Amino acid sequence: MSLSGVEKVAPDGAGPVGEPEVTSTERKAFVGRSPGQLAWARLRRDRTAMVSGGVLVLMMVLALAAPLISKLYGVGPNEQFQELLDGNGMPLGYVGGITGDHWFGLEPRLGRDIFIRMVYGMRTSLFIAFAAALVTTTIGVVAGIVAGFLGGIVDTVISWITDVALALPFLIFALAVVPTVALRFYGPREEVPAWFQVTVLIGIFAAFGWTSTARLVRGQVISLREREFVEAARASGAGLGHMLFRQLLPNLWAPILVAFSLAVPQYITGEAALSFLGIGILEPTADFGRMIFQSIPYLQTDPAYVFFPGITIFALVLAFNLFGDALRDALDPKSSR
Amino acid sequence: MTRFLVRRLLTAVLTLFAVSVLSFLMFFGLPRDPVSGMCPKNCNAERLERVREELGLRDPLVEQYANYMKGIVVGRDLGSSQGGRCDAPCLGYSYVNSEAVTDTLTRVLPVTLSIVIPAAILWLVLGVGLGMVSALRRGTVLDRLAIGFSLTGASLQLYFVGAVLLLIFTYNLRITPVPGYTPLFEDPVKWASGLVLAWFSLAFLFSAIYARLSRAQMLETLSEDFVRTARAKGLAKRKVYGRHALRAAITPVVTIAGLDVGSALGGTVITETTFGIQGLGRTAVDAVRAGDLPTIMATVLISAVFIVVANIVVDILYATIDPRVRLR
Numbered sequence: 289m290s291l292s293g294v295e296k297v298a299p300d301g302a303g304p305v306g307e308p309e310v311t312s313t314e315r316k317a318f319v320g321r322s323p324g325q326l327a328w329a330r331l332r333r334d335r336t337a338m339v340s341g342g343v344l345v346l347m348m349v350l351a352l353a354a355p356l357i358s359k360l361y362g363v364g365p366n367e368q369f370q371e372l373l374d375g376n377g378m379p380l381g382y383v384g385g386i387t388g389d390h391w392f393g394l395e396p397r398l399g400r401d402i403f404i405r406m407v408y409g410m411r412t413s414l415f416i417a418f419a420a421a422l423v424t425t426t427i428g429v430v431a432g433i434v435a436g437f438l439g440g441i442v443d444t445v446i447s448w449i450t451d452v453a454l455a456l457p458f459l460i461f462a463l464a465v466v467p468t469v470a471l472r473f474y475g476p477r478e479e480v481p482a483w484f485q486v487t488v489l490i491g492i493f494a495a496f497g498w499t500s501t502a503r504l505v506r507g508q509v510i511s512l513r514e515r516e517f518v519e520a521a522r523a524s525g526a527g528l529g530h531m532l533f534r535q536l537l538p539n540l541w542a543p544i545l546v547a548f549s550l551a552v553p554q555y556i557t558g559e560a561a562l563s564f565l566g567i568g569i570l571e572p573t574a575d576f577g578r579m580i581f582q583s584i585p586y587l588q589t590d591p592a593y594v595f596f597p598g599i600t601i602f603a604l605v606l607a608f609n610l611f612g613d614a615l616r617d618a619l620d621p622k623s624s625r
Numbered sequence: 626m627t628r629f630l631v632r633r634l635l636t637a638v639l640t641l642f643a644v645s646v647l648s649f650l651m652f653f654g655l656p657r658d659p660v661s662g663m664c665p666k667n668c669n670a671e672r673l674e675r676v677r678e679e680l681g682l683r684d685p686l687v688e689q690y691a692n693y694m695k696g697i698v699v700g701r702d703l704g705s706s707q708g709g710r711c712d713a714p715c716l717g718y719s720y721v722n723s724e725a726v727t728d729t730l731t732r733v734l735p736v737t738l739s740i741v742i743p744a745a746i747l748w749l750v751l752g753v754g755l756g757m758v759s760a761l762r763r764g765t766v767l768d769r770l771a772i773g774f775s776l777t778g779a780s781l782q783l784y785f786v787g788a789v790l791l792l793i794f795t796y797n798l799r800i801t802p803v804p805g806y807t808p809l810f811e812d813p814v815k816w817a818s819g820l821v822l823a824w825f826s827l828a829f830l831f832s833a834i835y836a837r838l839s840r841a842q843m844l845e846t847l848s849e850d851f852v853r854t855a856r857a858k859g860l861a862k863r864k865v866y867g868r869h870a871l872r873a874a875i876t877p878v879v880t881i882a883g884l885d886v887g888s889a890l891g892g893t894v895i896t897e898t899t900f901g902i903q904g905l906g907r908t909a910v911d912a913v914r915a916g917d918l919p920t921i922m923a924t925v926l927i928s929a930v931f932i933v934v935a936n937i938v939v940d941i942l943y944a945t946i947d948p949r950v951r952l953r
Contacts, residue, residue: 448636448639448640448643451636451640451933451936452640452643452644452647454884454932454936455640455641455644455928455929455932455933456644456647456648456925456929457888457891457909457924457925457928457929459894459895459906459910460894460909460910460913460921460924460925460928461648461651461925463909463910463913463914464651464913464921465651553780557782560782561782561783561784561895564782564784564895564898565894565895565898565910580782580785581784584784584785584788587788587789587792588792588796598785601782602780602781605779605780605781606776606777606780609776609779609780610776613837
């Protein structure tokens, strides 16, 4: 808003779009490849990207196929195996009750199967994270592109709204809003359906999460809008919509993709933080964040219960972060990798 | 510079105004009866009515808001059950805590400050240091270790790290006492030992972001012409990296740091909950749970003030660090 230098910096350190045209002409001597193909080739060569991408695909397939896996595995997500627990509610056997039937053991007290709860929990968490990232990125891109291109009063207003959204404490608001919204639509004794909890969570992420993308995109657009191709489009009488979404947007895909891929893990951990405060997805719906939080009191007595979900969510978020970084390197022609 | 400051302050005030209106509408305009949370025990209809009267909840929302703001600026008279005269900055009276909200804040604010400020110093030094080292020793084992460390931190949850640290250092090794807050000037050693786990878990998670960011920035700066020129004219490596390059590379780090510190000062909810320390964040959470409106309002406003002020400080620091930035 006030310092051009500040705004140009991507909040997550994403590099500038660079100039795809230049790279392609450089390479044209050999083969004519589009910037997208180049980025893909670079990504293919990156071992970290391939491994983390593989992990992500595997986890997504697992999550999507949750009911199928449940059928093959022979255990439902809410099935309880009380007979396999001892008098204190701790799973019998070694390492949290791992057996051929229960690969990751059983939950203490309720005796549900940890593996299948994790698969279902991943489905909930990934869905929320992806949906939230999609919504926030869309809002952020539109707000940022409009603010950056139009400038003037529009820019001032949008930037100011961004500032306000940034100044609101997210957790306190979430804590206040989530239960009241549920109370408004469902009575105090009615059960709130899972899809409703999911929608509220996505909504609250959307209300607070779009600001960083908006800032990032705005900064990029400000540096792009003075370029010749924009001027050329304007001279040939292009309308505003054409300028924004046909001329500018294609030049912004790289930072947007990176921001998106780094936003997903943020929402996975964000959702976990919310369930830590008791406002995430409620029982009996399986949810990753809540699982971790519920397991922590058993750190000493049943470490396996903490270990399996903890390691998996760690691997998931780590894979997303690694992949996001690799994507950034691949999409940025200036990167020296 | 003066013009810039004035304009920046004006927008800041406008932002705070919007935040206060928004939170006022959200919390006071909520469908749930705000009074029910304010007299938790033995509430009869008559007492409820009196509370409602004293809080002025019957007045139109605009008037309530104006009264609240007036209290902050010049103070106002509250009912006798609310402690009577309340001097500026008056943030109201909490029935749940049975004290003026300002008193609650003066009690819990030092706690959050004691958590955040040392942790922020730790995470900045650690993060920027790691980022610098891995950028200068790019591709070596050291670089990989630093990246691994930072990616691990970025992929963990605070309550997870906190719980593990607590288990190891407090319950198994018994090196650190059970976390708690002792005022710094009463007993500095006890102050530090009660908070050290919170500092380190915060620093571990946060330094990750800084290490990645400052590594990327440093790499970009190192490839710039002025660095080569500085080296070519015979300047010592340490001077080039430590002074010229770092100065240019650190500016985005400052931006993020300002925002992070600002929002952390508004309450490190998760940290305070994990370690059972009653700071601003924990107070806000308790207030929301109890429906304690005056305290909620106050905590939201305070954290907004921190963020807005941090933003301004960042802008000024920016111009001081990077001579290329001109404030206008």
